[in-house]
Amino acid sequence: MPNQDTQKGPFTYSPVINEDDDSSRDATKKNVYKQDRGRLSRLWTPFFLRRPVMLSFLLLFVAILCSLVALYTYTQREHRSLGIETDGSRYYYLWTYGPTAVFMILTAGWTQVEYRASQSMPWVLMLRGPTPASESIFLDYLSNWNVVSLYKSLRQGHYLVALCVTGSLLLNGLTVFSTGLFELDTVRVTQVADLTVTHKFDGAQFDPVVNDGKAYTACLGYTKNVIDPPIGLHDPYVYPPFRSAKYTAADNLTMIANAEYEAELEIFTPTIQCQEATTTIAPSHARFDPQDNSEVYEADGCRVAPTGIPLALLRGNKFGLDADVAGCQSQTLSNDGKHPPEVDWSVDWRLWVSIAQTMSHPSNNYSTYGWETHEVRGVMCKLHYNMSHAPVRIWREPGQSAILSAINASDLMGIEPIANVSDGKLLYATHQSIGAAIDYSSDTGSEYVFAASDSLEELWNSSAALAAAVEKSYSCIARQLAKDSLLVQEPHSVQGTERTTDQRLFVRELSFSLMVALLGLLIIVVCLLLVFFIPVAVCPRDTGCIGGLAMVFAQSPDFMSQFQGSALMTTTQMAGSPLGQAQYTSSVTNTGSYTIMSDGSSPNAKMAALAETTPHWWRPLSTSWSIWIPLVAAPLAVIIALEVVYHISTSSRGITLVEGKSSYIHYIWVYIPALIMFAIRCLFQTVEFGARVFQPYLLLRRGAVAADKTILENQLRKVAIYGVFDSLRKRQWALAAATIALLLAAITPIVVSGLYMVQASAPTSPRNLTRIDRWNLGDPNPGSAAGSKYYDELQPVDAKIPGMIMYLNLSYPQWTYKDLAFPQVQLADADGAQEQGYIDARLPALRGKLDCAEVKSPNCSYQDDYAPYILTCDDVECSGSVFTSVGRTNAVEYFSAGSVGSSNYDPGKNCPDNRLLFGKWFPGETPMQKLVISCDARIEEVDVDVRLQVPSFTLDPDFEPRVIEGSAREDIRTNRSSFPGFDSMKEFLFTPETYPDGQFPETNNQLIDVDVLMRAAIYGVDGVPAEELLDAAKLISRVNEVWGVIMAQLYNSGGRQPFDQPFNHSWSVLPLDDTVPTYSAVFYDGRKYLVQSEVSTRILDGLLATMVICGVVSIALLQTKEVLPKNPCSIGAVASLLHGSRLLGPDVIPKGAEWCSDDELKRRGIFQGQKFTMGWWTDRKIGGYNPVFYASNEGDLHPSGGIGSASRDDFSVSDIDRDDARVNERTGISLDVQSSLVPSDEEEIRKHTRFGIDIDLGDGRENLRLQNDGPIRRHA
Structure with missing residues (x-):
């Protein structure tokens, strides 16, 4: 590694002394002197104590401080609601390890600043003037703990060292506090977003006559709490469904939980206002004769005498409820013989509802009107709708399937009504929807109106209660009708607002405050160093190695003469000798030599006496038991603790519950582990320091080693990562092991910063679920009594749930999902029923299946005597047939019909349970396409992994149930009578849309002869186009899907029996014994717990184990016995070992060599060979x-x-x-x-x-x- 410390710094202080030139030097020495004479006026400055380097540190610290303030300010904006966007915990280790890694790198760099300041301090003092030995040649800041050095330097006024040590301590503090700088928190984030509105209001195609029972059925489901209103409905408003542009659908199943979307939309608001009507009824024996009708209703200036048969809303044992639509001045819709499209919609149409006591008829029918005079009470209602603009907000709660919405009435701003949609049209369409559902709307024996909680007797006694019930019922139907008929699919984009629950990164306030304070102090420290101390130029060259000191000692013969007999003396003994009583000065002579001078005397008898004593051999602190035992025990103890805590973390409820506790508790598991790692690092730093100091002396003790490995080796100036490679290259194994251990120890604070995290619970506790009902599907025997099967005599709302799911795209009722019906369960532990969270369990579920096959050569006949023609497909052997009308129009049309497969129950015949005919009619030249499939129904039980919300036990919509492959079994006894036939599907699905006179709308001509089962297959949720269903495989698959949904709802509504009730063992019952089944489950309470990261745990385990191994190897290989008589970290200690050495002779170190860097020494051949x-x-x-x-x-x-x-x-x-x-x-x-x-x-x-x-x-x-x-x- 190049020596960065060889550059000469500015001359700081240099008293010049006279020195006689030695004329006896040979020519070589004179040449060296002449070459160096031009540079003698410049002193050497350590690289890390130069002004540019210190300015770089200052700029870095200021930049980090500004970044922290900017980050904190950024994360606190909008009342700490935005934070820093991050991809959840994907980059968890980046923002946990990152800040600590930055400060670890800075600490490594500042360590060199502290080292150079500690090394230079005695030279600084000696250059100032005469200095006591304790503050010059015996001053040692290198081998002390930095806390001790700080105290010592402050006490002695050595502020250069004090400031640099303070900087190290501040950086270590910053490293510890940086481990808790960031936190990942869940917040509500509001931002502008692109939203897609999927529909818009359009009345161009609105036909008030064409209605089926969907709207009525939906409102029936809402009122009975069987289903939740879909997106687009918010009582009393209707709005276009919308979604985030990031998703492809706007419904309950695709909207993510905890997300809110808000958009400015058109809002439809229907209002029905009812008031009491006066009623006059004359006796009549011909109630339904228009010419003999004397009933008259009057209200709000309107007068009407109904002439047609009213719509019977409800029939009770005592009262009946009728309704009709008529104009304010007796205009009617039913007696003029006109088709509804010819009605004058400008008429002020009103809804008239009457209630009367019923009288028994011979046929047991009830009628509001009879042959006797009786009292009738009624209300008159008027419908009006408004269009407006307002913000609409939608969201879905976690674990719930319903989409909630919010519209502030004060935000509504009126706009123009929908073209081609009048109040009268909407009123008639609403009334017509109930009429289309009349076949199943009456609930015999019921005492309640479907949208009111009042009994019929209360409605009879209170006109206000009757008015409220009608208003609530009809307004619900009007809203559903508007959603189905007035919202036309036309996706378009709008700017809106998105509020999502997101995990965002925040700067913790306490960590921020502490780090800002420490950085502020650190900046002050650097500024003081720059103003008062930097640059530090007090030596001619680097004196951190033996050779560097020898260069100076060679020019200071008087100084060296004081060390006679001191080689085996300890530093304490030397300090007590005349060496310790003298004062020392360093200076540059008038000839350019750098020398150390002393005012001490020559060696005396006392020194000789001290020299005769037996030597006391010095060993590094790292070799003592006080360091060696903690060095091994502490990391091993931490590894054991990590594994124990990790085991606790992965078990029940994490380490500890943190939700609801003070936010400051977080700092316990952030700072304490970091402090522990810091303490362990200090132990290994002691070992590494001892190895670095001892290494050159150990090699010298072994003997005959080159200069670059001994007297010119300065291990303390090497950064750890370079020191590892350098020591390995030089095969210095003890030092390499110690440096590797320290390097790994420096990484542990980085890793420990990501050791603990707060997250929702993992599996928190095992639980047991007990079953509270069994499946009882009734008597499977043919010819069993009516009502003995699960699909017989269902309540109207229950029977129509399959249709609600297929056509209204509504969520599945509790305990069902698609084609699966689950048993009802509860927690075996009664106390657990009050807990909040969710349960993962594996439950058995019933599933209806069809085994279908195409009939390759159906026996079909076609009657074309007159239209519509009849297509019949017979099975003579099984006495079964399926037929349908075809050719009703002169255009292409589809047809279908389902039937019970056979009336022959002979098992030997192997006759199918059901048949389905589906085809396409081509008038004229093209022949028809037809397809016949035969299907056998069965019930299988499968195991399913589910997630249930607690305490509601609803299926979590964000976790799709998963059927276990290969778990299907048929444990319930059935036969063909255990299932409804294809021809009875109209009981569970909606009837086709028709006009009141039976005519079909032109837009649906292609499907006029398609039955309800195939209409659901084509138009129901996930529908398949009719053309594609002409393929037998697709037809069988799609029919199976529809069948599965229907049967799951029938099992759920009619197939349950409590476990404590007796049952007939010959019926279709599961399970067949009285033992209550129990199912294993795992409970998650969803609260936040402290958990330990597996990744960080394993990394720390590996680091600590490697550190222990390296530490033991270093101590074992570092032979310290009888190597050094004293600590060599002071100037005097090294001088005592060099006294009398040939190394200091002028033939080895020429004059002026003290100004040479290591590279220059090598270039000039000094110490070479x-x-x-x-x-x-x-x-x-x-x-x-x-x-x-x-x-x-x-x-x-x-x-x-x-x-x-x-x-x-x-x-x-x-x-x-x-x-x-x-x-x-x-x-x-x-x-x-x-x-x-x-x-x-x-x-x-x-x-x-x-x-x-x-x-x-x-x-x-x-x-x-x-x-x-x-x-x-x-x-x-």
């Missing part, structure tokens, strides 16, 4: 020759320069020398080696030994060998 070792050295003065010998780990002794002293007990003769018996007992030196140096009789040997760092010459000369007994061994 040399090896360096830290070990034991000895000095012998033999005549005029004064070599110094050191003992490496291999036992080779090499000469060097310098002096030193140590105890002889610290040394021993190597194993090689021990093989030679000729050893000087006093000196411990081989006599052979001794004699090879000088003659023994002429030498005066005085032994001096020391411990330190020196050059390993390795030149092959025969040298004295001494060996350290320590544990260090050389590794490859």
Whole structure:
């Protein structure tokens, strides 16, 4: 990695001193001096303490602060209702990991600022002037915890360090608080949206005569709460259905839950106002003779004498209710012999409703009018409609199928009425809809009007109650009629408003406040650094490595002389020696040399005495049990805790319920895990720091290592990711493991920021559902009594539910879905019935099926004597036939008819249950197309996965029931009489649209001979065009769909029996025993719980486990025993190890070399090809020759320069020398080696030994060998 710290900074402070030039330097040294002389006036500035770098930090912090404020302001707009749009939780890890990752990167960069400030502080103080040893050569901010460094620096007034350490602490705080910066919250979002209005009001094709019973049936279903009104209806309004442009349909099944849409629309408002009418009735024995009618009704200036047969709305045991439409001045619609289209619609048509006591007729029919004079009471009603514009808002609640709407009456603005639609037309069409349904509208024995809760007796006694009942009933039909007949499909786009429940990103207020405060303080810190301290230029070069200090020491011989005998002293001992009593100054001499000076004296006896003591070996804090045990135990404990909490999170109700609790509780699970990860990171930072500091000394202790791995190695200036690759490249395994562990530890706060989240419950608790009814489909035997089957004698509203579903596109009643009918169930635990949420369960369901096949050669005959012609298809063997009218018109038309397949119940005949004839008539030349299918009905039970809302137990419309493949079984006993025939489908579907006189409208000529079953197949929900149904496969499939819907509703309405009631075991009953079935289910309460992310859990498990492994490997490989006698993080500690070293000689470090960067040293060949070792050295003065010998780990002794002293007990003769018996007992030196140096009789040997760092010459000369007994061994 290129050394970014080699650039020279501006000269800050440099007292110049005189220094005599050494004229004895050789020419090479003079050349070096001359080349460097031009640069001696510039001091080196660490890269991270330069003004541009610090300005970059300032700009980054300001930008982050502005971004935070902008984000917070943006998310708080519109009363905190908009937030930041995000794709739900898709990018959850981006906005949880992202902010923490940013601050982790900034923290890594600022760590270098803190390191350089701590390294430079003693140099800053010495450059200012004489400085005590405690604040100069023994000042150590590197090996302390930064909190300790902050306290120490503030106490001593070292504000450069204090500010930089404060910056680190602030960034660590920002990292922790950033883990809770964002939250995902559910809000109502309002925005402009493109909406599609699917219909518009248009009366051009409105025909008041052509009506069927759909409108009446729909209102009957609304009143009985069997079905919910569809989109487009809101009592008392009708509006065009609309939807978001993003969806393709506007109905209950496709509108998403929790979404609101609002658009300005046309609104149709029918109003029926009724008032009491006076009634005069003369005796009459010819009630229905128009010439002898004497009943007269009067109200509101209108007078009418009905001449026709009124419409019987209801017949009770005591009272009857009739209705008729007539003009205000007795104009009638029925007695002029005209077809309805010729009616004068400008007449003021009124609705007349009468109620009277009934009298028994011999045929048991009831009539309002009789042969005796009796009292009749009545009301007169007038219909009027208004058109207006107003905003319409629609939405659907979660778990509900009904679409709700809201229209504010005060917002209505009147517009022109619909062309071709008068009040009279609408009144007649409304009345006609009831007439079209007259065959099933009367409810024999009923005491209630379909749209009123008042009994007939109350209606008799109160004209106001009668008026209210009629108004409510007819206005409902008028609204439904307007929706069906006046809304014409014509999709068009409008601008509207969309309000959706969305998950949006917000900035948490507490995190924002804390981070803004910390960023503000951080910006102040940077500004203070820029104004008062930056740039920091106090050294000639980087002094973070041994070689860098050696460059300065080489120019400071007087300073170095003070360290005689201090190599094995601890820092505390050195501080208590004369070294600690002196003051120190750094400066640039008048010759350009950078030197350190001291006012201390030369070494004295006290220093020598201290040097003779036994050394105390220093080891990094990371090797102590107080660090080693937590280093392993803490991550493992966190892994165990993560797994335990994750197990709880995935089980019942998450970790804890947070819904309804204070929002500040969130910070507990956000900040505490981040703080724990921060504490663990501090442990691994201790290990990594120890490894970085120790690594070059460990290599020196092993011996003979190049400069780039030892004295020029500055591990502390390397960022972690580069340090990993560099240490792996250099095969420094202990350091690589420690750096990897720290790098992973730096990632843990990022990962832990996404560890916990709040979300709706996962499966919260198992529950049991008990069944409360059984299926009882009645007596399956042929010829059974009337009313003994489930489809006999149904209430009118129940019988018509299939038609409501097929034609009105309404939601399915409770306990049914499409062709499925489910048993009614309840929670076995009574207490659970009050809970809110939903249940997932697997329930059995009944499903009606048809096994159909095409009759390939039907026996059909055609009677063409007169139109309409008759087409008959017979089955002689089964005594069954199906026939239909055909050729009613001279145009192409479709025809169909269904029939019971056979009257022959002989099982051996294998006769079908039903037949269906469908075809197409081509008048003239083209022959007709016809298709006959035979079908056998059956009932099967299937298992279905469902989701039920609690406590209503309605099927969740957002979760479609899923039939389990292969679960079908036929456990219920049936035969052909167990099913209604195809020819009885008119009981459950609507009759075809006709005129009162039986004529068919021109627009429906093609379908005039199509029966109700096939009309439902063609025009019902999901209908298939008639032309496509001429294909046998499509016909069979579509008929099966319609049949399934019909049968599911018949099972639901007529096939249930409570479990506590007795039953006939020979009937079609399921289950056939009295044991109440129980079904397993899972309950979700839908509330918000705290859950633990599986992804973050697994990542953290892997990171922490790897960190433990790397930490153990680092500690195991980092050999620290008897390597260093002191902490080497101070200037004085390194100087004591270099005292007396040949390394400081001018032949190794030339004058001016202290200004050279590492690259320049390499370019000039300084330290090139040399090896360096830290070990034991000895000095012998033999005549005029004064070599110094050191003992490496291999036992080779090499000469060097310098002096030193140590105890002889610290040394021993190597194993090689021990093989030679000729050893000087006093000196411990081989006599052979001794004699090879000088003659023994002429030498005066005085032994001096020391411990330190020196050059390993390795030149092959025969040298004295001494060996350290320590544990260090050389590794490859």
